[in-house]
Amino acid sequence: MVHSGIYYQPGSLKARLAKQGNQSMFAFCRQHELYHDRCGKVIVATQLQELELLENIYRRGLENGLAVRRLSAAELREREPHVNGLEALLVPDAGIVNYAQVAAKLAEIVQQRGGEIHFGRQVVGIAEHGDGVEVQTPGQNYQGKWLVNCAGLFSDRIAKLAGYDTGMKIVPFRGEYFVLNSEKNYLVNHLIYPVPNPDFPSSACTLPACTMASGMWGRMRCWHSSAKATASATSACAIWARC
Secondary structure (H helix, E strand, C coil): CECCCCCCCCCCHHHHHHHHHHHHHHHHHHHCCCCEECCCEEEEECCHHHHHHHHHHHHHHHHCCCCCEEEEHHHHHHHCCCCCCCEEEEECCCEEECHHHHHHHHHHHHHHCCCCCCCCCCCCEEEEECCEEEEECCCCEEEECCCCCCCHHHHHHHHHHCCCCCCCCCCCCEEEEEECCHHHHHHCCCEEEECCCCCCHHHHCCCCCEEEEECCCCCEEEEEEECCCCCHHHHHHCCCCCC
């Protein structure tokens, strides 16, 4: 999924980079003829207490320079006939790409330009010196002028190995996919998000409790984020589509 940056604090680096990254990702996919679909997303309020939160997201989206629109229940039903909601927001810039294709193309470009990619290397130490940085692994050490930390969920540990105390720790939430039969694709036209729940870190930022999308594989996928797998994942999805 390619996020729009609607949830982030206006004026923050994260908000600015999310918007730039959205534009760059779709441009990259167009340039290299990779799968992409700027299908947009709807953020749906299903309870009265969510309407104020939805309004806050709307204002934040406008401050972040996004073309966000309010949708009434009737307008939501026109776009998503199988979704029940009191009100919703339409965020046209959100979409999906096949990131396996994106990563493979990036690797190809790196190698074409003389770069090397080494897999299966556990980083056990990082040492900075006057001429650059050394990355230490059990079998070999690597020298470079710069080290870019792209370790994802382990980026805090990599920073610590390099001697940096960021004062932050990554707390991951596991995501689970449910793939529905292809004949159910008609149920969804956009990415469908709930109003983020501020009581849960995973949904208060960018990871919604339940997201539905008709994806590039020709089958509808439901994504549920939670600290642990529970039966509630399936019941949560029932809010967003009725068969």
